[in-house]
Amino acid sequence: MTKNILVLSGSFRKGGNSDVLCDEFIKGALEAGNKVEKIYVNDKKINYCRGCGVCNTTHKCVQKDDMAEILDKMIKADVIVMATPIYFYTMNGQMKTLIDRTVPKYTEISNKEFYFIVAAADNSHANMEKALEGFRGFTQDCLDDAKEKGIIYGTGAWNIGDIKGKPAMKEAFEMGKNC
Numbered sequence: 662m663t664k665n666i667l668v669l670s671g672s673f674r675k676g677g678n679s680d681v682l683c684d685e686f687i688k689g690a691l692e693a694g695n696k697v698e699k700i701y702v703n704d705k706k707i708n709y710c711r712g713c714g715v716c717n718t719t720h721k722c723v724q725k726d727d728m729a730e731i732l733d734k735m736i737k738a739d740v741i742v743m744a745t746p747i748y749f750y751t752m753n754g755q756m757k758t759l760i761d762r763t764v765p766k767y768t769e770i771s772n773k774e775f776y777f778i779v780a781a782a783d784n785s786h787a788n789m790e791k792a793l794e795g796f797r798g799f800t801q802d803c804l805d806d807a808k809e810k811g812i813i814y815g816t817g818a819w820n821i822g823d824i825k826g827k828p829a830m831k832e833a834f835e836m837g838k839n840c
Contacts, residue, residue, distance in 0.1 A: 664840065665737060666690050667741050668686065669700050671756035674821055678780040678824040682780060682813055685834045686742055689834040692837075705731065719765070722762065722765050732763055736770055740776065742778060743756065743796055747783070750789075768805070771805040771807075773807055775808065776810055777796050786814050811836045813836060
């Protein structure tokens with residue numbers, strides 16, 4: 662069965678380590694016959710949530726930016742890949758802002774499979790756990806029937822390209838192929 666996969670790449674650097682892992686996941690997913698769309702979050706205008714509460718009743722954000730379109734794509738996807746570089750032991754601001762802005766329709770992001778991609782200079786998976794806790798807080802505690810299907814740990818990757826040739830590249834391809 663063909664799946665509709667949405668990849669949300671939170672990297673500031675196109676071709677950065679977490680972004681390259683997204684591309685490997687996509688290669689595997691396409692080889693398996695899936696439909697894939699990648700959104701490079703940094704290319705989108707996504708304002709901070711203002712906490713005004715209007716969307717609690719209207720289910721529409723008062724801000725006019727790119728988030729409504731992204732949210733609709735999240736709702737339509739079967740699989741969502743969320744990727745971030747690790748900044749000071751957690752996800753970067755772009756990804757956190759995207760998550761915060763799902764409030765108008767987060768209850769419609771239901772019955773999804775999630776994959777997480779994290780990349781950091783550190784070699785320890787433990788130092789990536791706070792980012793994963795943030796992803797899990799969103800997916801497991803806020804969304805209905807979210808299923809965590811896999812994590813790709815891009816360790817030891819500081820400079821652009823450091824991830825190439827590391828085991829995470831093959832892991833990303835195989836997870837994409839088998840999702």
